Amino acid sequence: MDELVERVDDQDRGLGMTVSRRQAVREGWLHRVAVDALYPGIGLEADNQAARERHITKHPWLHRVRLRYIWTALHVGIALTGVVLTAVIALSPAW
Incomplete structure (x- = not known):
């Protein structure tokens, strides 16, 4: 059985x-x-x-709230922070 x-x-x-x-x-x-x-x-x-x-x-x-939405928001936030910081560094004048 x-x-x-x-x-x-x-x-x-x-x-x-x-x-x-x-x-x-x-x-x-x-x-x-x-x-x-x-x-x-x-x-x-x-x-x-x-x-x-x-x-x-x-x-x-x-x-x-589903846990996957919390994790997705966390990862998207980290990725956006990286993109913004990369743009700031790329557009800043050279030392």
Whole structure:
């Protein structure tokens, strides 16, 4: 028997479907190990939801911003700084 996983959306919210890992990988679906489906008594999904709500309350803007945008902005800022400094040095009169 193949391992069971839960299908999720891009925000890691469960879609209520438990499928085999093989099928999820083959179809290219986002998934996570369905621990709640395997061990329903431990309440992992409830803990995950409570932690997510605490995080959103504590950092209301951060859950909407994707990390890749922060890293891209950082790299673009560094590159622009290099371009500006290069232009300043190239256009400055020789000593």
